[in-house]
Amino acid sequence: MRDFFSATKISERLYIIRESYCDQDGFTLGLVIGDEKAVVIDSGLGAVDGLRRFAESLTDKPLICLVTHGHPDHAGGAILFDKSYMSSQDDKELVWGLTRERRLGDLKDFCRNDPEVEAYAAEHCVDCTGYTYEKLKDKQVFDLGGVKLEALAMPGHTKGSYIFINHEDEYIFTGDAVSETLMVTSYERSAMEDSCRALERLVRTAQGMSHPVLYAAHYAEPVDLQIAIDLRDACVEVLAGKTDKDTRTHFKYAELNDPNIVLYKHVAGQVSVTYNAAILQQNI
Secondary structure, three states: OOOOEEEEEEEOOEEEEEEEEEOOEEEEEEEEEOOOOEEEEOOOOOOOOOHHHHHHOOOOOOEEEEOOOOOHHHHOOHHHOOOEEEOHHHHHHHHHHOOHHHHHHHHHHHOOOOHHHHHHHHHHOOOOOOOOOEEOOOOEEEEOOOOEEEEEEOOOOOOOOEEEEEOOOOEEEEEOOOOOEEEEOOOOHHHHHHHHHHHHHHHHHHHOOOOOEEEEOOOOOOEOHHHHHHHHHHHHHHHOOOOOOOEEEOOHHHHHHOOOOOEEEEEEOOEEEEEEHHHHHOOO
16 A cells, blocks of 8 residues: 655754645645654544654654644544644534544545545544544644744634744744635635635735745645735635626535535636635625
8 A cells, every 4th residue: 555644854843744645636734843842733634544653753752733724634633643732613624524434535536536545544544533622722832842833813714724833944834724726615704804814914924034935735835925915815805896707616525514505716816715605795
């Protein structure tokens, strides 16, 4: 069976871990190593149970897990760690997202329907029954010993999305908050407003760095800050009602959760934002 995990060493204190179920796709996770303990940022799909063992092959420090948000491809392996942190605002995401059926169903897409991978995962899927976590707080600082990470609330993609920042070494793990195809599918207009404010805070934070590096969850390489800038601008335009050219679109995972959801796509610069049409009917 293939190796599902690989790592790129960025420095003595930082590894980028990739969880991949096929050659064309994968998830970017972080391993940040301090003098006293280490942090795994995001935990992948948990369709196989090797993430903790792989992380322990790279460091002998005690491991905790920080979860950017409660979707299955980010929280699926968090139970493997003795302690993990996540926003309680994403509790409802876990109800459907951590089921074995849902994660193995999502795996079909992530492995491009490879029967060998599916069979292996059916025997090695992480059992998430009884998963508990510590509640993340905005601006919470994790001191690993010689390395500090700050957690910033990043609502939009989900209500409980977070990013994790190393100010000294100037890198940011963004989860799904930064993507060329951002999804903001909540029914409330406030979700788009929150996303706009959060993206503005992210942009300001990154622009205050000399050479910011952004690690986004579904990209093998760092992404350009301009993507976050374009996302912010796209959210501003949707809120301003500049949606005449927006087109109807579909997103499988949102529609699995809510078959009646109506999604539109707004393009700005090099990005698009998918949003719930319900927000357009709410008061501006």
